[in-house]
Amino acid sequence: MKPIKLIITALISVCIGGCSSQKELQADAAIENKVDSLLNQMTLEEKLGQMNQLSPWNFEDLAKRVRKGEVGSILNMVNPEEVNKIQKIAVEESRLGIPLIVSRDVIHGYKTIFPIPLGQAATFNPEVVKEGARVAAIEASADGIRWTFAPMIDVSRDPRWGRIAESCGEDPYLNAIMGTAMIKGYQGDSLNDPTAIAACAKHFVAYGAAEGGRDYNSTFIPERVLRNVYLPPFKAAADAGCATFMTSFNDNDGVPSTANSFVLKDVLRKEWKYDGIVVTDWASALEMVNHGFCTDGKDAAEKSVNAGVDMEMVSETFIQNLKQSIAENKVSIETIDNAVRNILRLKFRLGLFDNPYVATPQTVKYAEKHLQTAKTAAEQSVILLKNENQTLPFTDKIKTLAVIGPMADAPYEQMGTWVFDGEKEHTQTPLIAIKKMYGDKVKVLFEKGLEYSRDKNTAGIARAVSAAHQADAVVVFVGEESILSGEAHSLANLNLQGAQSQLIKELAATGKPVVTVVMAGRQLVIADEVKVSDAVLYSFHPGTMGGPAIADILFGKVNPSGKTPVTFPRMSGQVPIYYAQHKTGRPANPTEMLIDEIPVEAGQTSVGCRSFYLDAGNSPLFPFGYGLSYTTFEYSNLSLASDKLTAQDTLSISFTLKNTGKYDGTEVIQLYVQDKVGSVTRPVKELKRFQRVTLKARESTQVSLSLPVSELAFWGYDMNYTVEPGDFTLWVGTNSAKGLTKDFSVSAL
Template identity: 85%
Template sequence: MKSIKLIATALISVFIGSCSSQKETPEAIIENKVDSLLNLMTLEEKLGQMNQLSPYNLEELAKRIRKGEVGSILNVVNPEEINKIQEVALNESRLGIPILVARDVIHGYKTIFPIPLGQAATFNPEIAEQGARVAAIEASSDGIRWTFAPMIDVSRDPRWGRIAESCGEDPYLSAVIGAAMVKGYQGESLNAPTAIAACAKHFVAYGAAEGGRDYNSTFIPERVLRNVYLPPFKAAVDAGCATFMTSFNDNDGVPSTANSFVLKDVLRKEWKYDGMVVTDWASALEMINHGFCTDEKDAAEKSVNAGVDMEMVSETFIKHLKQSITDKKVAMETIDNAVRNILRLKYRLGLFDNPYVVTPQSVKYAEKHLQTARTAVEQSAILLKNANQTLPLTDKVKTLAVIGPMADAPYEQMGTWVFDGEKAHTQTPLMAIKQMYGNQVKVIFEKGLEYSRDKNTKGISRAVNAARQADAVVVFVGEESILSGEAHSLANLNLQGAQSLLIKELSATGKPVITVVMAGRQLAITKEVEASNAVLYSFHPGTMGGPAIADILFGKVNPSGKTPVTFPRISGQVPIYYAQHNTGRPANPTEMLIDDIPVEAGQTSIGCRSFYLDAGNSPLFPFGYGLSYTTFEYSSLTLSSEKLTTQDSLSVSFTLKNTGHYDGTEVVQLYIQDKTGSVTRPVKELKRFQRITLKAGESKQVSLSIPVSELAFWGYDMKFEVEPGDFRLWVGTNSSEGLTKDFSVSAL
């Protein structure tokens, strides 16, 4: 065995020497290494590289590694065990190929950041990049070199639990935040010891699962696929994302794991992607359940022929593809290309040179990491309501009642997809308020409800009594972590349990009620907003949620988060999103609603328009919405030109003034509408955003630039181009309001 390895090393060295003499690029050197190693591999060893396992028995795993039957593992996080596994791979297998170790590190490893939906609420790609960088540093210290993030499915249905993992409903925001996460995970260079390979998932359209029910089918035509769901993935490719993952769903009857159109035609041919593609957990095998494959062999063949390189856990590849080669159902070239993509990734990660974990490392929960996570929460929290300047709390509040099941729930506030975070390190709002502001206010704590789904109302009376003794009430409600994430879909988006009753009873005391919601999705909280004097929304904030929220409540931090998703008034409005199409009969803001309709009204008396009789057409809160303790004024909007060509760039300038009494940060947003197209276009599309910080009374001239080429879309003839015509532009504080100007674009 050792002699074979020496021969392999010698052959690779010859190639390297040849490359060096010709001054080839590092990538060319890697390609030569890949090819030389590939030439030494048996078919069985190639199929082994395509096999990823989640081991339950390390001794059995070692046996299989020795035989060359494993290319990657996931869910092993002990660095000593990982080093033993690599020792077997390098010294006891025939060719000494290192194992790629993977783990779901979705929004933090030990230091847990806000869920991705919360990070998107910052409208700050730097926060997303920093969060992924911290996660990579901590995870790589335990030997993890590959993670299954970012999830950049455009998500417009909060019934779907995995919206928590997403960057929201908008393709542009998802593209910008997703690309930043890729850069954070992978760092400056993939072969750096703290870099972990990112994985853009789920490819593609999984966020449109029918009815918001996880794993369900989607029915997205190619034009919508290209205009809405593919752009974030293209941004991930452009950011250098090392791997892609296929999705569970079938789209228009074709499961993504066997969809050669998206995997070959789009990803490989159009986008020239040379990274590695992995299935989702057993998604190859599950194509039998879909009714798309007859058996395991059929599933393996359709997956690899469509462009999948590695199979996660279900092992149909290693069991059946050897026979498929014999049967000429799969070409040897297909296998070689898949293995080439896998080996290329391992070389890019530097695994052949540095396969082992250097232990011990004390990077977990580093003070810098905790501060970065705290800043992320500060920027992600969204102030939805602040009647009569209830917030921030002032020195007039001598006694504060802290109420609710989420006030001191360290596990729950970490949110979904937290395998490695530890609740002992989580700082809750109650803890933070007492520690940071306990010398300013007397804190009375009553949970009222034991957990978010609790229907036992016995504790509410104690909470009401506490409220009566206080000058103000902060009630923490929302969702336990188990209520969002994969397989956690909901039909009803209301607050669970007796939480609504708790807020209602607290409101009846007449004391100012500040409702803080910590959840994994946008909820239908119309009644709760009405019953509250102020509402702060924090998508599950993670480890440092407590201190950040406390500082916001007491005014040390001015909230600046914006909604990355549209909030419905009631569950029945979903899916509801800002970039809708107008229809031939768009809703009228003054439409008569159900309680206003006269008895025996005529069929057409209330107008024949596109809206709900019982909910209207407007959301509770629009996309991009979020208040501040200060106020901002937009004025003097000017365009560089109102007549442009397809080759021009449009510059937009306006004055932003902080007209309030607090320093603050505004997220300015630029939207564009293509008024008439060869196919109908959305009423608005986000094209730029920027965080602007101003002192009280300060004004600033803000400029945003957008190439006209970015107004291109896939039109009637399925060509991606800018169609000359008339456009409308908005700049403002959210997707529903702002200054506007028209401009036109002509062909050269």
């Protein structure tokens, strides 16, 4: 009977899936009919109005334009009463009653602020990332916002670039997984749900490779690298049903992304069959004049829409010029119709025609469940980089604790970049959390030492050192103010700003155990600070609930499990540095002679003639995927079901993971693969799978991973995407620099 039951269950599942697909097809067809019907009624002026997105400065001026059908979307209106008022004008006073899409940058939370995306990536937990985006969508939609410009899934390998804070790090696979999770969270089960907001995959494409780490700068990414590294997260976003895409500010190989028909038409539309909206970044159409790619706004509008852009953000070159361009046959009416069709389709999918207004008032902001979700995200994002002599967690031997540093009680700064709507009054800082949650167990002495992260006035350091002398242990909170990371906030020097390094060194000189907690928007150069600290925790700006999360980690209620989503350099001059590098013909050896070891009058070839820095070597301070725990984990018994496969097979991997320590803990297991020889050179390692595994102290488990061989495909010498037969090595381990290995081969059919 049991097999029959399983067969019946399977048949029911197939039927439900088939019926569901049929319903979706019918719904899509119904929307297309509505779109075409409405499009046939529209004047050219109304069509161009739908392609126009404005950030209003004056409500009355906006209202006039909405009545005339000159606006398709608005930015940055967050008062729900005003949203309903302008929406009522669009629906009831414009000729065709087409609703507006209200949009806002909701990047890592709306009111309840989550860790910055780089911190969320450090969780290696897509479910937590999805839940965070869901909370953001619920809170933002309560104010009428139905479109956000996230996730940013630019592969980012240069911490000088301030926007690395907004990314999910250096790895294409991690960006794809986390970006997909955000999309699912923002958009929910259906865009038609009033709490769903349209996601936007940005920036299309290669913006994270801005030359020199300078924001808005040019990139020079050839097509093969573009397809193998920078496009995969966007392909995953398109496959996940991301409602919109945004063009990037950069030009790549001389072509600004806003007019790059190769990526917008050939790849996005033709190859990926994408039917969502493509919107420019803020004024990026008009900025092509500054690039020297367009002569004026009219030229910019023509090149943008002909390349595949549907909507223009704020610069209004479309609505001002395209009517003339059509008359001159420089832009076809079919191009305009396709753009407007994409815009109307999204408005129907969002249910705006049936339900254009937002219910007021709503009390979803800072809901207890939202705060708890944010705390969990913050807990899992914190990375333990060092823990000498088991300095952490604090035990009952610590009676007096000195809490020091400019970031210990900086509610605004710990929210990080892109928090237009975050309110520091709701932020729970480490100082407040430690006093509130553990003040009955320890006496807390607080001294800032420095007023803010860039402070060079060292007058307060003496008071901080005095407090340290009176304490059993010291926690010093350093890092970056929020203004030092994010868009337009690039840095050439990645060291701690101000006198923060001096503060740490003088605290360490007291002989008391020093725990350094870094809160920042990027990976900083902290080799000297790590050396003098007994323990180091790294928290990419953790948001509203960062304080309670860090407090529970310090006192052992929570065991840290975060992993580095980016490689940490030893010196700024190593940047860009990332784990998935190519070997070169002369890869460095671990024993290369460094600058202080070189004899005077050494011969030219005495240093080995290898690819490394004389003053920094070739290894990072901390590799990608690195993070310690209060417990220890042991990997053993790695085996493959088969080590000889074809492209149609699935690689089946198993191994034993044991918690060998005295604390319960969570390990992020990571699977990396290397294609040893290809038609083009391949990375030394590529992340292919990761998984969080929680084990009690001394507990062990058998872990199984599956990897379809098809996922080893890449764009080769002939620019075909395929799995090339040959030999491979895989690693399973705790980070990208160490693990158990096995070889396998893939043969041609």
